[in-house]
Amino acid sequence: MIQHLLDGILVGAVLSLGAAGLTMVMHMLRFANFSHAELLSIGAYSALVFDALFKGISPVLAAQIGLLSMTGALALSMVFSMVITGISAVIFDKLIFRRVRERGEELSMVFASFGLALIIRNAIGLIFGLQTKLYSQDIVFATVLSRDPLVLVKPDQMATLGITLAIILLLHLNLSRTTFGYALRAVAENPSLAQVNGINLQRMIVVVWVLGGGLAALAGVFYGLNNQITPVIGRDLVLPIFAATIVGGIGSIYGALLGGFVVGIAANLAVMVLPSGYSPSIPFLIIIAVLLIRPNGLFGEERT
Amino acid sequence: MPDIALDVQHVTAGYVPDLPILHDVSIQVVRGTVTVIIGPNGAGKSTLVKAVAGLLPVSSGTILQGVDDITNIRPDQMAAHGIAYVPQSDNIFRNLTIGQNLDLALRREKVDKAARRAELLVQFPVLADKLTEKAGALSGGQRQFLAVAMALATRPQLILMDEPSAGLAPKAAEEVLEMARALTETGTTILLVEQNVNQALRLADQCYILAEGRNQIDGKATDLLGNSVVADIYLGGKRMRAGA
Numbered sequence: 001m002i003q004h005l006l007d008g009i010l011v012g013a014v015l016s017l018g019a020a021g022l023t024m025v026m027h028m029l030r031f032a033n034f035s036h037a038e039l040l041s042i043g044a045y046s047a048l049v050f051d052a053l054f055k056g057i058s059p060v061l062a063a064q065i066g067l068l069s070m071t072g073a074l075a076l077s078m079v080f081s082m083v084i085t086g087i088s089a090v091i092f093d094k095l096i097f098r099r100v101r102e103r104g105e106e107l108s109m110v111f112a113s114f115g116l117a118l119i120i121r122n123a124i125g126l127i128f129g130l131q132t133k134l135y136s137q138d139i140v141f142a143t144v145l146s147r148d149p150l151v152l153v154k155p156d157q158m159a160t161l162g163i164t165l166a167i168i169l170l171l172h173l174n175l176s177r178t179t180f181g182y183a184l185r186a187v188a189e190n191p192s193l194a195q196v197n198g199i200n201l202q203r204m205i206v207v208v209w210v211l212g213g214g215l216a217a218l219a220g221v222f223y224g225l226n227n228q229i230t231p232v233i234g235r236d237l238v239l240p241i242f243a244a245t246i247v248g249g250i251g252s253i254y255g256a257l258l259g260g261f262v263v264g265i266a267a268n269l270a271v272m273v274l275p276s277g278y279s280p281s282i283p284f285l286i287i288i289a290v291l292l293i294r295p296n297g298l299f300g301e302e303r304t
Numbered sequence: 305m306p307d308i309a310l311d312v313q314h315v316t317a318g319y320v321p322d323l324p325i326l327h328d329v330s331i332q333v334v335r336g337t338v339t340v341i342i343g344p345n346g347a348g349k350s351t352l353v354k355a356v357a358g359l360l361p362v363s364s365g366t367i368l369q370g371v372d373d374i375t376n377i378r379p380d381q382m383a384a385h386g387i388a389y390v391p392q393s394d395n396i397f398r399n400l401t402i403g404q405n406l407d408l409a410l411r412r413e414k415v416d417k418a419a420r421r422a423e424l425l426v427q428f429p430v431l432a433d434k435l436t437e438k439a440g441a442l443s444g445g446q447r448q449f450l451a452v453a454m455a456l457a458t459r460p461q462l463i464l465m466d467e468p469s470a471g472l473a474p475k476a477a478e479e480v481l482e483m484a485r486a487l488t489e490t491g492t493t494i495l496l497v498e499q500n501v502n503q504a505l506r507l508a509d510q511c512y513i514l515a516e517g518r519n520q521i522d523g524k525a526t527d528l529l530g531n532s533v534v535a536d537i538y539l540g541g542k543r544m545r546a547g548a
Binding site: 179182183185186189190192193194195196197198199200201 | 357359378379380381382383384389391394395396397398399400404405407408409411412454458
């Protein structure tokens with residue numbers, strides 16, 4: 001039970017970061033972006049490329065950090081992959097979503113995002129191959145937190161959780177203390193009033209894509225670190241991330257962060273009562289339950 | 305020659321370029337006065353202020369602010385031109401606190417944000433003790449005060465107000481309109497859309513009547529107050545043709 005809960009929290013951390021970016025984009029641009037989870041793949045694979053590059057450049061960077069399997073090179077790669085993924089998200093918007101948006105077709109945006117997801121997924125498969133990859137081949141032993149009941153945790157998982165919580169705190173401080181954060185929330189609530197108050201909407205759209213892409217990249221690297229890197233990360237995570245967004249209430253960044261943990265924990269606890277093959281259905285059930293009982297989610301904010 | 309703060313010349317505009325709501329509308333707003341636009345529902349009053357604010361595309365005509373051409377201005381650049389716009393509804397951010405709403409509006413204030421914030425709170429004491437409350441919890445009248453306080457944050461020369469008294473209790477409506485009047489004493493120019501004709505005409509200096517997206521009558525507000533044609537338009541009686 002405790003082991004499942006712990007695993008759920010760790011999966012939840014990855015989902016939270018993915019859902020926070022998705023909810024911002026969905027709320028601001030008013031469309032369900034099914035290609036968001038592919039940004040996790042872009043993040044995971046671009047970190048893989050940078051990691052190899054940095055390890056080659058400096059042997060110091062190739063050394064592991066403490067007990068982690070993560071190396072200095074990977075930590076640095078994480079930052080670079082956030083930038084690359086953020087920029088990719090802006091490019092996708094400029095090339096595809098903005099053009100569809102200017103014609104005012106919201107449903108077309110959703111279909112365009114499906115198409116883009118397929119293109120990204122297959123392009124990654126084409127470039128990197130379909131076989132799974134790992135950031136590190138080294139075996140890292142799990143730390144035994146408790147023997148009875150047996151609870152194991154890997155140092156990488158603790159680092160993932162720690163960094164995620166730090167990012168959540170940073171996001172919170174930004175949203176609740178800075179005028180930039182207010183502007184972000186203002187645009188999400190009422191874009192035209194935000195403009196009237198001197199906020200440049202086009203610039204904010206770019207900021208939201210960069211931010212969403214950056215968080216997705218981080219989630220992708222964490223997923224790759226704790227599982228493995230495959231071209232179908234996006235396909236596997238798109239539904240849990242949507243479920244997290246819907247649980248939290250579309251537009252609520254806090255809701256998405258919490259929703260990630262709710263979905264992660266629920267899916268892992270469900271394994272105790274359901275055959276593990278049914279585990280992927282849990283996010284579906286959560287989406288249906290939330291839409292039936294509380295359609296605005298836990299923290300659904302009013303929007304105009 | 306009066307000092308013209310805003311000169312709308314032969315403007316045709318609408319939500320969609322092919323379907324104009326305003327046809328060849330012209331108005332002039334004298335600096336430091338209240339100009340009111342009245343007209344029946346669907347006359348294009350709100351469309352006019354939105355077009356001035358850059359929220360709707362102007363397909364022909366010119367909008368001048370002094371000598372600057374501000375036709376099709378980007379709404380987020382209005383503040384830089386010294387123009388503020390108070391929408392009719394949804395004019396505050398409900399999910400932000402009152403203090404956060406004000407700070408957002410003060411973002412562009414370069415000189416001394418804290419001093420300006422304090423000034424606004426003296427001007428709107430009703431907001432001062434609710435700074436940490438969500439703006440969505442305010443009453444209708446208080447919301448209008450917050451919206452106006454936000455508009456005033458960057459000391460605009462011209463304020464466009466779209467039916468600030470709509471949906472308010474009579475007393476609150478009167479307070480909001482009186483406040484608009486009071487703002488002109490410091491040299492601010494007000495362009496006001498109002499449905500409350502009697503109250504608006506008493507308060508305003510100049511009045512324009514629109515119907516069916518066209519200019520109908522204009523003149524000094526006090527002259528129009530006793531005009532039977534004004535009542536006709538409002539009571540749905542005979543409509544004046546353009547240019548009459």
